[in-house]
Amino acid sequence: MKKKFYQISLIITLIFISSCSGYTPIFNTSNLKFDIANYSIEGDKFLGNKIYSKLNILSSSKKQENARSIDITIKTEKNKNPTSKNSAGKILEYKVVLNVEVKVNDYLTNEKIFSRTFTSSTSYKVQNQYSDSLKLENESIENLVNKTYEEILIEISQKI
Numbered sequence: 001m002k003k004k005f006y007q008i009s010l011i012i013t014l015i016f017i018s019s020c021s022g023y024t025p026i027f028n029t030s031n032l033k034f035d036i037a038n039y040s041i042e043g044d045k046f047l048g049n050k051i052y053s054k055l056n057i058l059s060s061s062k063k064q065e066n067a068r069s070i071d072i073t074i075k076t077e078k079n080k081n082p083t084s085k086n087s088a089g090k091i092l093e094y095k096v097v098l099n100v101e102v103k104v105n106d107y108l109t110n111e112k113i114f115s116r117t118f119t120s121s122t123s124y125k126v127q128n129q130y131s132d133s134l135k136l137e138n139e140s141i142e143n144l145v146n147k148t149y150e151e152i153l154i155e156i157s158q159k160i
Contacts, residue, residue, distance in 0.1 A: 032153075034160050035059050037069040037107040044076040047145060051076070051100065054149045055156075068160055069107035076100050078141065083123060096137065097121040098144040102152055104159070114159045118148045 036059050041048035051074055059067075077099045082091040098120050104113040122144060124136040 032058070032157055032160065033067040034156060035067045035069050036072055038071040040073045042073070042075040044078050047076040047078060047098070047100075047141070048074045050145050051149055051152070055152065058153070070113065070160075071105045071107045071110070073103040074100065075102075080137070091126055093123055093125050094137070095121055095123045096140050096144065098141070098148060100148050100152075102155075104156065114155060116155060118151050120144050120147050120151075 036052075036056055039052055039056075041052060052072070055072070079097045079099075081095050081097070082093070083095045084093045085091050100118045101116075102118065103115045105111060106113060122140045124133075124140050127133045127136060
């Protein structure tokens with residue numbers, strides 16, 4: 001009886017494992033065929049370069065035939081505003097807003113592929129130590145840059 005149970009459970013397990021063998025993600029980056037031929041960065045150069053370097057790594061890692069050459073302009077702006085204060089006027093929380101305006105044109109024909117502004121924000125609480133607050137701010141900005149990069153990548157994959 002136990003032997004049949006183990007055989008049946010083994011067969012069911014194999015069926016479940018083999019049914020997932022054809023899985024492909026919806027936004028597969030291997031299908032992206034683009035090459036950044038020209039770029040310009042405006043506004044906050046540091047954050048713009050972070051976004052550009054992530055896109056450039058993706059485009060240059062897949063030097064493929066029939067890759068569409070694009071011209072990309074990235075304009076970044078970061079705003080940090082206090083959102084709450086205590087009764088003494090000490091700031092307790094900040095909100096960081098990242099605005100990224102991206103314009104993508106075809107490099108050969110200068111035809112506009114898309115132009116869009118990506119806005120994302122997050123809040124963080126002020127810590128007792130300034131270095132801890134600064135670390136939280138940098139982590140928040142890094143998360144916003146990654147989120148914006150992913151949104152740009154989705155937009156590029158839909159338009160190209």
